[in-house]
Amino acid sequence: MTASFHPPQRTLLGPGPSDVPARVLGALARPTIGHLDPLFVDLMDDIKRLLQYAFQTENALTLPISAPGSAGMEACFVNLVAPGDTVIVCQNGVFGGRMRENVERCGATAVMVEDAWGDPVSVDKVGEAFAAHPEASVLAFVHAETSTGARSDAEALCALARQHGALAIVDAVTALAGIPLAVDAWGADAVYSGTQKCLSCVPGISPVTFSERAVERIQARERPAQSWFLDMQLVMGYWGGGSKRAYHHTAPVNALYALHESLVMLQEEGLEAAHARHKRNHEALVAGLEALGLSLVVAPEWRLPQLNAVHIPEGVDDAAVRAALLTDFDLEIGAGLGALAGKAWRIGLMGHSSRERNVYVLLTALAAVLGQQGHSCDAGAAVAAARASYGA
Ligand SMILES: *Cc1c(COP(=O)(O)O)cnc(C)c1O
Numbered sequence: 001m002t003a004s005f006h007p008p009q010r011t012l013l014g015p016g017p018s019d020v021p022a023r024v025l026g027a028l029a030r031p032t033i034g035h036l037d038p039l040f041v042d043l044m045d046d047i048k049r050l051l052q053y054a055f056q057t058e059n060a061l062t063l064p065i066s067a068p069g070s071a072g073m074e075a076c077f078v079n080l081v082a083p084g085d086t087v088i089v090c091q092n093g094v095f096g097g098r099m100r101e102n103v104e105r106c107g108a109t110a111v112m113v114e115d116a117w118g119d120p121v122s123v124d125k126v127g128e129a130f131a132a133h134p135e136a137s138v139l140a141f142v143h144a145e146t147s148t149g150a151r152s153d154a155e156a157l158c159a160l161a162r163q164h165g166a167l168a169i170v171d172a173v174t175a176l177a178g179i180p181l182a183v184d185a186w187g188a189d190a191v192y193s194g195t196q197k198c199l200s201c202v203p204g205i206s207p208v209t210f211s212e213r214a215v216e217r218i219q220a221r222e223r224p225a226q227s228w229f230l231d232m233q234l235v236m237g238y239w240g241g242g243s244k245r246a247y248h249h250t251a252p253v254n255a256l257y258a259l260h261e262s263l264v265m266l267q268e269e270g271l272e273a274a275h276a277r278h279k280r281n282h283e284a285l286v287a288g289l290e291a292l293g294l295s296l297v298v299a300p301e302w303r304l305p306q307l308n309a310v311h312i313p314e315g316v317d318d319a320a321v322r323a324a325l326l327t328d329f330d331l332e333i334g335a336g337l338g339a340l341a342g343k344a345w346r347i348g349l350m351g352h353s354s355r356e357r358n359v360y361v362l363l364t365a366l367a368a369v370l371g372q373q374g375h376s377c378d379a380g381a382a383v384a385a386a387r388a389s390y391g392a
Helices: 022-028 038-055 069-080 094-105 123-132 154-163 212-219 232-239 253-269 271-291 318-329 356-372 379-390
Strands: 061-065 086-091 109-114 138-142 167-171 190-192 206-210 307-311 344-348
Touching: 022 253, 038 061, 038 206, 038 253, 061 069, 061 232, 069 094, 069 138, 069 167, 069 190, 069 206, 069 212, 069 232, 086 094, 086 123, 094 109, 094 138, 094 167, 109 123, 123 138, 123 154, 138 154, 154 167, 167 212, 206 212, 212 232, 253 271, 271 307, 271 356, 271 379, 318 344, 318 356, 356 379
Parallel strands: 086 109, 086 138, 138 167, 167 190
Antiparallel strands: 061 206, 190 206, 307 344
């Protein structure tokens, strides 16, 4: 007989998933009802309104895709890009590379604008790309690059897209609820996110929102999107149909209870308060890391408070440190990805994981593990620096 699975209680300080609060896990365990039950239809309407708040948008086409952030990414590309199109894709980390693959699989041409890993997307280079490719119909970029911890100027990039008559596809998987994101005010056209980062919900759902310009582009398509499941024309009949909701697929009913609860919690805290909390804990973490003699990959102005890429000191065994944190302290941090593999750790303070307690726990545990590796550092000094940052 195979036994039931009982995971340990970890502290999740990596690039996602983040810690899911008990309130959200509790919502997940409520009785399953039918996905066309009138009460479930009401819940879907609630979720849409709560997502509009989180995205700061009035877009009617705002909904959670029943699949992870990568599916939200794909939904944006397959609906807005057609064979023969030109798309300007910005790459300053892992996720811009995935955007390129999406564009190419849509039969379109990706014009790449590349920046160093850890740097923001260069707005000037994107301007030059538009000048060289006036036919570009879409600009795609990552607002919060989780592989490096760099923020890009989403407002300026969306403005540039608009100025050139192109739609802006924005990856806000890690941005949403962690840093300001004003979909309507910035004129972003197709924005996708994920539930397991700063929303601290269970993984596997992707909130998306499409502007009216994007909806017009979808409705004017000559041939249907290549993906049946992610075709917004069909999904709209399910999420946008009101009481005449048509069956498209079975929504992940309980996971949507969880999403609803996490969005209610976000509304209770308030977006601005959530952003301020992420910033406060990030500043304390950085103060403590610097006291340990560690340095961050990204320049201060472009650092994401929810994802901190830290240089691995010379002579320290990357995998051994992460393994010791996990086995001895039940604490997860992320490895470096791509160009930063083996060179940086990624410490996430996302959503419910962004708490004062976790900053102290991480600093203390990391100091202990680094000490075992012969990299002597002072845990007390790190905690004191974090406390001072909090003003305590
Ligand atoms: C996590 C992440 C994704 C992918 O989300 P999944 O839920 O893992 O599919 C996409 N883009 C960025 C910036 C991310 O951080």
